Amino acid sequence: MSTLTLTVLGCDGSHAGPGGAGSGYLVRDWSSGTSVWLDAGPGTFANLQRFTDPMALTAIVLSHEHVDHWSDLEGLVTAAKWTAAFERAPIPVVSAPGIRHRLSQDSEGIFDWLEVGDGDDAQVGSLRLQFSRTAHPVTTLAVRFEGASEVLGYSADSGPRWPLRALGQDLDLVLCEATYTDDYAESDDIHMTGSQAGRAAKDARARRLVLTHRWAKIPADAVLAEASAMFSGRIDSAEVGRGFSL
Numbered sequence: 001m002s003t004l005t006l007t008v009l010g011c012d013g014s015h016a017g018p019g020g021a022g023s024g025y026l027v028r029d030w031s032s033g034t035s036v037w038l039d040a041g042p043g044t045f046a047n048l049q050r051f052t053d054p055m056a057l058t059a060i061v062l063s064h065e066h067v068d069h070w071s072d073l074e075g076l077v078t079a080a081k082w083t084a085a086f087e088r089a090p091i092p093v094v095s096a097p098g099i100r101h102r103l104s105q106d107s108e109g110i111f112d113w114l115e116v117g118d119g120d121d122a123q124v125g126s127l128r129l130q131f132s133r134t135a136h137p138v139t140t141l142a143v144r145f146e147g148a149s150e151v152l153g154y155s156a157d158s159g160p161r162w163p164l165r166a167l168g169q170d171l172d173l174v175l176c177e178a179t180y181t182d183d184y185a186e187s188d189d190i191h192m193t194g195s196q197a198g199r200a201a202k203d204a205r206a207r208r209l210v211l212t213h214r215w216a217k218i219p220a221d222a223v224l225a226e227a228s229a230m231f232s233g234r235i236d237s238a239e240v241g242r243g244f245s246l
């Protein structure tokens with residue numbers, strides 16, 4: 001039985017759209033109580049609190065230094081500083097380089113930073129994490145989450161030059177960025193279109209695809225249609241509050 005779940009806290013690409021939130025997800029392994037805040041884009045701290053106590057997180061994982069993937073860490077630091085009940089060991093932050101020193105507040109005693117890079121792995125509660133550097137203008141790490149019997153993949157931000165199959169060809173669900181449609185494609189080293197995400201999921205032999213990081217002005221249906229033409233497995237569009245069970 002599946003024990004791994006993914007909850008979308010924010011899925012707008014590059015900046016939060018009207019009423020939306022930037023990139024952020026809650027990954028939970030219910031068999032062990034492990035809970036991970038994966039990327040912390042603007043608006044996601046508010047949504048995180050709808051689903052779990054942020055002070056009880058097992059860890060935070062940050063894919064890269066673009067602010068739409070981490071700026072709400074500031075909210076957690078402020079909340080922790082003024083929460084009398086913050087009497088736990090610092091929360092581990094497993095992070096790509098370039099973020100720690102950009103925080104405006106001192107996170108001493110609140111966060112325990114571990115910087116990781118391409119090919120590294122880390123153990124977070126019951127989950128084994130592995131990182132793969134993607135095709136994006138700054139060092140950006142895609143993440144493989146391996147539980148006892150399920151595997152989740154997260155592309156982070158990437159253009160199609162990076163092969164999604166670098167996360168393995170046994171993904172039960174892949175959360176893949178699809179920022180725009182083919183009409184708006186830029187370079188191979190920034191973001192993917194719906195078609196490119198679908199092709200990448202097929203190439204990785206993923207079982208299920210969830211499209212995320214869509215530019216707010218591009219219709220979800222258009223991106224989904226492109227991906228569906230390339231990938232025959234189940235495809236969904238990420239939406240704030242939506243949960244997926246692996």
Ligand SMILES: [Zn+2]
Nearest residue numbers: 064066136157
């Ligand atoms: Zn980015």
